Structures are given as C-alpha cells and as structure tokens.
Amino acid sequence: MKINLLVLTLATGLVFAQGPRGATGPDAESRLTKTLNLNATQQNAAHTALQEHRVATAGLGDQMHTLQTQLHAAIKAGAPDQIDKLTLSISTLRQQQEASQAKAAAKIYATLNDDQKTQVGDHLEMLMGGGPFGRGPGGPPAGRRGNPNKQQ
Numbered sequence: 267m268k269i270n271l272l273v274l275t276l277a278t279g280l281v282f283a284q285g286p287r288g289a290t291g292p293d294a295e296s297r298l299t300k301t302l303n304l305n306a307t308q309q310n311a312a313h314t315a316l317q318e319h320r321v322a323t324a325g326l327g328d329q330m331h332t333l334q335t336q337l338h339a340a341i342k343a344g345a346p347d348q349i350d351k352l353t354l355s356i357s358t359l360r361q362q363q364e365a366s367q368a369k370a371a372a373k374i375y376a377t378l379n380d381d382q383k384t385q386v387g388d389h390l391e392m393l394m395g396g397g398p399f400g401r402g403p404g405g406p407p408a409g410r411r412g413n414p415n416k417q418q
Contacts, residue, residue, distance in 0.1 A: 298374070301392065302385060308377045315373035322366045330359050367394045 294316055299309050333356050340348035371393035378386065386392055 302382045311377040312374045315370040319366045319370040
C-alpha cells in the first residue's frame with residue numbers, strides 16, 4: 267500500500283512538473299487549427315480560451331510541487347493525518363486544473379461547426395489535452411478508440 271501511494275505520488279509530481287502540454291501547450295492553437303481546419307474567428311476563440319486557462323492555472327504546478335514535497339515528508343514520517351490533509355489539497359488542485367481545461371474546451375467546442383463537431387466526436391480530449399493524466403491531443407491509440415466493449 268505504501269509503495270503504491272509512493273509511486274502514485276511520484277508519478278503525479280512528474281506530470282505536474284512537465285509544464286504546459288497537450289491542448290494547452292505552446293503549439294496547441296496551431297495543432298487545433300490544423301486538425302480541425304479552424305477559421306480565423308474560431309482560432310481567435312481558441313486562443314482566448316486557452317490563454318484564459320493558462321492564466322487561471324498559472325502557479326498550480328509550483329503549488330503541486332510544494333504539496334508533493336510535503337507529502338513525501340509525511341510518508342517518510344508515517345503521518346497519516348498529514349497524508350490525508352495533503353492528498354485532499356492535491357485533489358483540490360487537480361480539480362481546478364481539470365475544471366479549467368473543461369471550460370476552455372467548452373468554449374472552443376461552442377465555436378465549431380457541425381462537421382468539426384463530428385470530427386471531434388466523443389474525443390473531447392482533443393480539445394482538453396487529456397487532462398492532467400491524459401494522453402494529450404488525439405486521445406488513446408487508434409486501436410483503443412471507440413466503444414471498449416465492441417470488437418474491432
């Protein structure tokens with residue numbers, strides 16, 4: 267149990283330490299423009315939504331790093347109360363990140379035409395960057411898309 271928690275903690279710290287990636291990274295707008303053939307109005311809306319997301323989540327990586335460091339110390343000290351408190355704080359930061367990404371994706375999605383919405387389909391991770399634990403734009407590998415219960 268402690269090893270699993272430690273591995274999860276380290277992996278989470280690495281994800282947040284990577285900085286901008288996925289749909290919110292530096293080349294997100296050009297990637298979305300190319301993939302969905304966005305017009306100028308849509309590009310502007312995407313730029314604004316992504317910029318708002320970047321502003322809203324600025325500093326979360328540093329906060330996460332601090333909490334991860336404190337969590338590591340609590341694990342080593344065997345302090346279950348501190349572990350509970352810190353993991354709750356980490357969860358709150360993850361929720362803020364996820365909500366901000368989803369709001370940006372909703373703003374971008376609202377500007378898409380019917381053909382573009384069809385192209386996106388159920389793979390909204392294309393607009394969201396997959397969230398903090400996602401695979402980034404494009405989602406899972408082609409063999410994993412669609413209904414997981416359906417034979418492909």
